[in-house]
Amino acid sequence: MKQRINIVELARHLGLAVSTVSKAINDRGDVSDATKRRVLEAAEKFGFSPDPAGRRLRTQTSETIGFVLSPPQTHFAHPFFLDLLMGIDQNLSQTPFQLIIVAGRTLETELDSFRRLVERQRVDGVMFGRTRRDDPRIRYLQERNVPFVALGRSETGKPFPFVDIDRTVAGRNGTARFIGFGHRRIGLLSTPGYLMISHLLQEGYRAALKAAKLPFDADLVVETGTSEEEGLNGARRLLALSDPPTAIMCGHDLIATGAMQAIAETGRRPGVDIPVIGCDNHPLGPYLNPPLTTFSAPTFEAGRRMVDLLLALMDGRSAKELQEIWSPELILRSSHGSQLVAAGEI
Amino acid sequence: MKQRINIVELARHLGLAVSTVSKAINDRGDVSDATKRRVLEAAEKFGFSPDPAGRRLRTQTSETIGFVLSPPQTHFAHPFFLDLLMGIDQNLSQTPFQLIIVAGRTLETELDSFRRLVERQRVDGVMFGRTRRDDPRIRYLQERNVPFVALGRSETGKPFPFVDIDRTVAGRNGTARFIGFGHRRIGLLSTPGYLMISHLLQEGYRAALKAAKLPFDADLVVETGTSEEEGLNGARRLLALSDPPTAIMCGHDLIATGAMQAIAETGRRPGVDIPVIGCDNHPLGPYLNPPLTTFSAPTFEAGRRMVDLLLALMDGRSAKELQEIWSPELILRSSHGSQLVAAGEI
DNA sequence: GTTATTTACGAAATCGTTTTCGGAGATTTC
């Protein structure tokens, strides 16, 4: 390991006091431009940069923000969160903060990950996603008074900062689109019920039905996990109904993938006989059969923005002004019933 | 923020010296079992755990290992690396180390990410993937003498620890399979040439040709990026040849996805008229049209193992004994020419 | 019963930084 120089040796080399050098490096006041320049040059020359350990000890900050990947694992075998991480990192790398990530193992032990993060690692801030209607993570963080920002809103606790890609509009617009095509019985394959996005999706779904004066039929909505297999099973249940849906709105592209599989199993053509719409714009959507119509999810940008919000929060801004709801946009491919589209819809 | 207790206050409460408390907490010798138990109980009661900043300052370690995501971004909109991270984290969470991740922006600035990691953050170890035949990252880390483990081997520098999911066997076995089906002209759609996996894939490809006494035709191998679009374009070039391949081996499932698209464009049926095999077992492979035959890539396990190797290296073990080459296994679906399989192959 | 050895604990130094406070010199004000 190459020999490192510390701030006192650097100061000695310069014939200055350590305090002066420190102030120069951190661009605090009380040091002339001339010496500041001199210090910076010397630091560059000797390859000096302050040891984080020393600085953190003194300033009582960890310069660290933690991101916890939600369980279960299969949910994250998904480009979504990697994009999010990329966005977070890109923004964070412009700051002194570093990003540490931990993975919650199961729903039960997930809180332990949070505890380790704040009580042992002492992170300065926390980020996470997949908010739930009733979310113990939020309660914990608010109780400990640690700054955090979530991907998704929640019904839990006091106001907190979030970026929310609004599932309500996906549910409403997707369903409305099917209704516009003449469908009367529309299936909803939702993500797990405890998730906030599931609740919002169903709200949008109901709103669209109501606007069209269509009845709500509880048989038509089934909650599944966020995977292809679970989407497959959910769709099978839907299709086995005595009066099955003629179109299916899905809470996630992976679910939609399974759903199209289930439709094909019955000998019908997904996207033609039974149209399907997903959510979150999975990169392989265009390569499915048929190409999947879906709603956008600008996760990279969401990651960037979450960092902005967290920084603002730590800067003293109030949580209420740091809440953003983004509307996803419909991405038309062909699984939603392209023959109608071809007939003049676009 | 809840009031924290530090080690001197804890010691005062116990009527012990700080040194004794410290030794008890870290289970170093020189403290009786009785007082050790007493200290541990008190620590639990007061919710004390040592401040990482203080400990790191004193011990001159960062207790941090860094993972750098390779550029370009599109390569990572891929479950592969998320699984790897999950594996790494699962193993690392059993140790005092924390995982910090950074994303290399471009190939040019990637080294800066490494430099920031070791020279500023002062991580104790580094991990990364997508090794290259000539890899400046390896040179840098070896020169600085920082412990690291890579996903993939390389031709660069002195021996270092790695886990390598052997692309040679994918190239060889995939190609041999096609040859066994009677194909004489087999296309190879490889990942970018600078990557080690590309080199190994081609080696395997050539080996299979040689074993079957088939000629090598440079026109039949084209290197593309690791994305669907690039796979699409690469396959178009292959299919536009005057004497085009009758089967295509791909260095990646995303490439294979694009290739099947390209085949369909020409009016032929991918997997039937022109069989295709990919690599890395993308979770959506089974849902492509046709379902994609591919090679396994146990990335979660690889992540776990990489942590073992890194820890062993930091523990003084020699790099040479910390190199593992894993053979991927063929996962038969139907894109490799299922009609032949149905005819008795399985 | 004396001496040698072990065992258990404590005092103090140390890691590298930031920050407070004070003061000398330069500059402005009246």
Added chain:
DNA sequence: GAAATCTCCGAAAACGATTTCGTAAATAAC
């Protein structure tokens, strides 16, 4: 020209842990 105000820099005190080394008591050896 004296007083007041700025500018710039330095000495020293934290921050919270670990580790070395010394020493008293307890045990073992003879």
